[in-house]
Amino acid sequence: MRSCRGVLRIFLAGLVMAGGFAWGDSSGTIRGIIHDPQHRPITDARVTVESAASKWSETIQSKGNGEFEADDLPPGNYKVTVNAAGFLPLAQQIEVTPSKGPILHFQLELEIGRAHV
Numbered sequence: 001m002r003s004c005r006g007v008l009r010i011f012l013a014g015l016v017m018a019g020g021f022a023w024g025d026s027s028g029t030i031r032g033i034i035h036d037p038q039h040r041p042i043t044d045a046r047v048t049v050e051s052a053a054s055k056w057s058e059t060i061q062s063k064g065n066g067e068f069e070a071d072d073l074p075p076g077n078y079k080v081t082v083n084a085a086g087f088l089p090l091a092q093q094i095e096v097t098p099s100k101g102p103i104l105h106f107q108l109e110l111e112i113g114r115a116h117v
Contacts, residue, residue, distance in 0.1 A: 028096035030070045032104035034062045034082055041066025042108060045084035052077035052093075082106045 030049060034042045045062040049070045062068045062082075073096050081091040087108035094104065 026075065026098050027072045028075055028098050029101045030073060030078065030080060030094060030096060030104065031101060032068050032080065032106060034066045034068065034084065034106045034108060036087070036108060037110065039107075042084050042087070045082050045087075045106075045108075048081045048083075049073070050079045050081070052079065080104060082108065084108055086111055 032047070034045045034047075036042055041064070042062060043064050043066065045066075045068075046059060047062060047068045047070075048057055048059045050057040051074075053076050058070055060068055060070060062084075075095075075097050077093065077095050079091055079093055081089060083089045088111055090106050090108055092104055092106070094102070
């Protein structure tokens with residue numbers, strides 16, 4: 001009887017540990033870098049991340065090195081749109097999964113023919 005309890009405890013402990021791995025963090029991240037045609041980083045670009053499955057969206061700013069990051073995203077398809085003053089907007093589609101986090105590259109093109117005051 002005592003050995004059955006010991007085996008049961010070990011079995012239950014194993015289930016708890018395995019459950020922790022199975023129910024681990026299921027969120028994903030979108031990372032990227034934004035630069036101009038000469039590969040200089042673009043600071044303070046507006047990055048909008050929109051879910052394809054719902055009306056959810058989040059807007060963030062690129063850092064001084066042109067990088068941006070959106071964390072804790074549920075798995076699914078997203079549209080990432082970048083806007084910066086003096087440049088044409090650019091968008092990319094991406095699938096977010098918990099296991100992969102590719103780095104998106106946005107090379108923005110200069111807005112030609114528009115007067116800036």
